[in-house]
Amino acid sequence: MGGGLEDEEVVQVSLEREFKEAFEVCPICGGELAEKRVEKLLRGGPNMATITVEAMVCLRCGERFYPEETVKRFENLRARLARDETDGLELVGGAYEAR
Numbered sequence: 027m028g029g030g031l032e033d034e035e036v037v038q039v040s041l042e043r044e045f046k047e048a049f050e051v052c053p054i055c056g057g058e059l060a061e062k063r064v065e066k067l068l069r070g071g072p073n074m075a076t077i078t079v080e081a082m083v084c085l086r087c088g089e090r091f092y093p094e095e096t097v098k099r100f101e102n103l104r105a106r107l108a109r110d111e112t113d114g115l116e117l118v119g120g121a122y123e124a125r
Contacts, residue, residue, distance in 0.1 A: 049091075057086025064090060068100055070107025074121055077103065 052059055059082045068075050077099070082091040092100070106112070 052084035052087060052089055054089045055084060055087040057084040059083065059091070060085055066100065068104050068107065070104040071110065073107040073110065073112065075103060075107060075115055 049059065051057060061080060062083045063078055064081045064083065065076050065078050068077065079092065079096050079099070081096070083089070084091075
């Protein structure tokens with residue numbers, strides 16, 4: 027059984043390797059890519075949720091690149107939100123629409 031930090035390091039190495047094999051630089055602008063923890067806002071129907079994940083982020087244009095597994099998590103969470111299945115999600119405030 028690995029420790030939390032060890033497991034996190036393995037994930038980081040895997041993420042960097044996965045993207046370095048796909049692109050050396052940002053395919054949008056040619057900028058340098060760096061691994062970062064980012065917050066993503068997801069919408070499904072009238073509901074919204076945030077999720078913090080690892081992504082490769084272009085240091086020049088800010089474009090984010092997510093591993094396939096993370097994109098699948100986004101899709102599943104959006105579908106749950108659209109079906110109003112919010113069990114296991116923490117309510118942290120309200121949303122307002124400006125007109």
